[in-house]
Amino acid sequence: MFKRYSYQGGVTDPLVVHWPAGIQARGEVREQYHHCTDIVPTILDCCGVELPEVVDGYTQTPLPGVSMRYSFDAAGAPTTKQTQYYEMLGTRGIWHQGWKAVAEHGPVPIGLGHFDQDRWQLFHTDEDRAEAHDLADQHPDKLEELKALWLEEARKYDVLPLNDLSIFEFRALEYTVAVPASGQYTYYPGTSEVPEASAANTINVSHKILAEVEFTGDSQGVILAQGSRFGGYSLFVKDGKLVYVYNFLGIPPEQRLVADAPTSGTHVVGVEFTKERMGEHHEAYGPLKLHVDGQVAAEEEIRTIASRFSLCGEGLCIGYDGGDAVSSDYKPKFPLTGGRIVKVVYDVGEDAYVDLERHLNAAMARD
Numbered sequence: 001m002f003k004r005y006s007y008q009g010g011v012t013d014p015l016v017v018h019w020p021a022g023i024q025a026r027g028e029v030r031e032q033y034h035h036c037t038d039i040v041p042t043i044l045d046c047c048g049v050e051l052p053e054v055v056d057g058y059t060q061t062p063l064p065g066v067s068m069r070y071s072f073d074a075a076g077a078p079t080t081k082q083t084q085y086y087e088m089l090g091t092r093g094i095w096h097q098g099w100k101a102v103a104e105h106g107p108v109p110i111g112l113g114h115f116d117q118d119r120w121q122l123f124h125t126d127e128d129r130a131e132a133h134d135l136a137d138q139h140p141d142k143l144e145e146l147k148a149l150w151l152e153e154a155r156k157y158d159v160l161p162l163n164d165l166s167i168f169e170f171r172a173l174e175y176t177v178a179v180p181a182s183g184q185y186t187y188y189p190g191t192s193e194v195p196e197a198s199a200a201n202t203i204n205v206s207h208k209i210l211a212e213v214e215f216t217g218d219s220q221g222v223i224l225a226q227g228s229r230f231g232g233y234s235l236f237v238k239d240g241k242l243v244y245v246y247n248f249l250g251i252p253p254e255q256r257l258v259a260d261a262p263t264s265g266t267h268v269v270g271v272e273f274t275k276e277r278m279g280e281h282h283e284a285y286g287p288l289k290l291h292v293d294g295q296v297a298a299e300e301e302i303r304t305i306a307s308r309f310s311l312c313g314e315g316l317c318i319g320y321d322g323g324d325a326v327s328s329d330y331k332p333k334f335p336l337t338g339g340r341i342v343k344v345v346y347d348v349g350e351d352a353y354v355d356l357e358r359h360l361n362a363a364m365a366r367d
Helices: 036-047 140-156 167-173 356-366
Strands: 083-088 091-096 099-103 120-124 184-187 207-228 231-238 241-247 255-260 265-273 284-292 295-304 337-348
Touching: 083 140, 091 140, 099 140, 120 140, 231 265, 241 284, 241 295, 255 284, 255 295
Parallel strands: none
Antiparallel strands: 083 091, 091 099, 099 120, 184 337, 207 231, 207 265, 207 337, 231 241, 241 255, 265 284, 284 295
């Protein structure tokens, strides 16, 4: 399973604690139930620091976790954790004193709702750590107790109201930087990654990307890149070739255009995508042209990603590919050498119209 669910197989991860000066035990495993909310209380406990009740005149929210320090040198000590709720995109779960209740809900954001109609499963995790035996029918009272406790915890920790909006409804609510009136963005080398929400939006819109680059016969490396092996695009020079790769969700083969790279002097290279039609999964199709000094050096129809390039970083990079490599042709960061990037200009088409009212509402909702 994965984190979208609330079963232990979806929400359990290993934790290694290393503190030679404070832990006598070495290489041992602890079985006490704990949660990531317990990490900060543990650090504060080990440092002998109490969480202040007020900082700069603001009352602090009490930490929901408990310290794990007691377990460091007491392998058999009972857990000090009593209760832990789980919730993500409409799925719910709760652990309490060795019992676990999990609501059966959709596997992805599905816009279904009807949370009151979800069936709940019950597991005695002290005896059934793998959650292999559903005891809901044998212990209905225990199940109702845990369901009520989940609701109590949800109120306490601001989990409510629940929602399971569809992926595209979630995307509509996200805050993104509005497209400037010119539709243009200019980027320069020697900078850190630009987060996707702040970068030029090339998702499902026509766009042109042109880079002014000083080439030499030894030019190698990435001119621009965004995303990862799970989806993204990259313009790079390798073995005398100018290559543009559009990686569609990591599905092989990579969509690519290739041309001879300039060998000397300053040139303008880049790509132009024209959205012509939409697929059944909201992906855009259209011709992609690879340009060298205003001339079309290669052309092919591609399909583009419908949502975002990355869920965990990997923003827009100029002169290198940060994080995971977009293309299998190189290893990250594959920085450009033997040449110099002057600037990169993105020109986003008119089909990137932004609903300003929705944009404002999303910004206010986020605040």
